[in-house]
Amino acid sequence: MASPAAGGVVIVGSGLIGRSWAMLFASGGFKVKLYDIEQQQITDALENIRKEIKSLVQSGSLKGSLSAEQQLSLISGCGNLAEAVEGAVHIQECVPENLELKKKIFAQLDRIVDDRVILSSSSSCLLPSKLFSGLAHVKQCIVAHPVNPPYYVPLVELVPHPETAPATMDRTYALMKKIGQSPVRVLKEIDGFVLNRLQYAVISEAWRLVEEEIVSPSDLDLVMSDGLGMRYAFIGPLETMHLNAEGVISYCERYSEGMKRVLSTFGPVPEFSGATVERVSEDMCMKVPDDPEHLAARRQWRDDCLMKLSILKYQMQPK
Numbered sequence: 001m002a003s004p005a006a007g008g009v010v011i012v013g014s015g016l017i018g019r020s021w022a023m024l025f026a027s028g029g030f031k032v033k034l035y036d037i038e039q040q041q042i043t044d045a046l047e048n049i050r051k052e053i054k055s056l057v058q059s060g061s062l063k064g065s066l067s068a069e070q071q072l073s074l075i076s077g078c079g080n081l082a083e084a085v086e087g088a089v090h091i092q093e094c095v096p097e098n099l100e101l102k103k104k105i106f107a108q109l110d111r112i113v114d115d116r117v118i119l120s121s122s123s124s125c126l127l128p129s130k131l132f133s134g135l136a137h138v139k140q141c142i143v144a145h146p147v148n149p150p151y152y153v154p155l156v157e158l159v160p161h162p163e164t165a166p167a168t169m170d171r172t173y174a175l176m177k178k179i180g181q182s183p184v185r186v187l188k189e190i191d192g193f194v195l196n197r198l199q200y201a202v203i204s205e206a207w208r209l210v211e212e213e214i215v216s217p218s219d220l221d222l223v224m225s226d227g228l229g230m231r232y233a234f235i236g237p238l239e240t241m242h243l244n245a246e247g248v249i250s251y252c253e254r255y256s257e258g259m260k261r262v263l264s265t266f267g268p269v270p271e272f273s274g275a276t277v278e279r280v281s282e283d284m285c286m287k288v289p290d291d292p293e294h295l296a297a298r299r300q301w302r303d304d305c306l307m308k309l310s311i312l313k314y315q316m317q318p319k
């Protein structure tokens with residue numbers, strides 16, 4: 001358990017992502033204060049976290065070495081931001097993805113924090129140079145972008161502002177490791193960071209293949225879920241190259257011409273509109289009707305799968 005001297009963590013915004021962060025930090029032994037502009041959100045978050053932790057115990061997937069009760073006792077609500085941040089080592093902002101709102105929150109924090117605390121945003125796509133420029137504490141600012149659901153998908157992209165101090169990156173990296181997440185250092189900010197750039201590259205080619213009637217939408221998805229995705233849950237595309245030949249050098253020697261030939265046939269950025277939207281939607285709705293109940297049930301199934309996968313990944317760690 002983190003010693004009390006290690007200081008606490010503040011979550012600003014107690015919605016979906018704020019609640020997940022709270023559970024993760026508590027699993028690492030940190031005291032967590034949940035702040036929100038809406039008192040009701042804090043109350044709901046605390047109740048929801050209690051239920052979630054209970055079901056994690058039942059499924060045997062509670063993280064960390066502390067008991068459920070110990071973890072719950074570390075999380076409390078606070079309706080006053082200045083009070084919440086007192087003595088904190090890390091502040092994780094989780095308000096909606098709106099640049100003006102986030103800038104307002106960071107300007108507010110900038111006025112009340114000391115020179116030691118890390119100011120971290122959960123933003124999925126807002127660039128640090130847009131979020132943090134002009135702040136007195138810009139050296140302490142960073143984006144720590146989680147992946148939904150963060151409790152089962154451990155990746156966190158750490159994205160610095162050009163003026164972020166190396167120590168801020170290092171401390172955030174160490175903190176993420178401590179709570180069992182899998183941080184990656186994005187060395188320079190870039191639109192889409194890394195995860196969404198990869199995701200959009202895949203979506204883009206998937207869309208073109210369906211648009212050109214090469215494959216049906218459902219079969220396209222199977223190529224990922226029963227093909228590439230099986231492997232990608234354990235090794236990335238670069239290690240795949242390494243293993244699919246006698247190392248990366250050999251892979252490039254053997255396959256680079258073929259890769260370049262195929263890549264040169266990729267089409268332009270799709271419009272994501274018109275008849276293809278109808279076709280993809282029709283296929284997806286046959287599998288999962290797009291009403292709230294069916295979507296929620298399918299998300300629950302996805303999260304259950306991810307939970308089991310995270311257990312398997314833990315068991316299968318290379319010796």
Ligand code: NAI
Pocket residue numbers: 012013014015016017018035036037038041093094095096097098101105122123124125145146147148
């Ligand atoms: P959400 O809408 O579930 O929660 C936002 C919370 O912020 C609400 O509780 C709201 O009351 C609170 N809030 C609004 N204004 C506030 C203020 N001025 N001060 C304090 N609290 C305030 O949003 P969600 O989904 O949790 O997203 C939060 C951030 O995490 C966004 O930047 C989003 O892009 C990012 N993110 C979301 C992911 C997702 O799948 N939902 C995945 C990765 C990152």
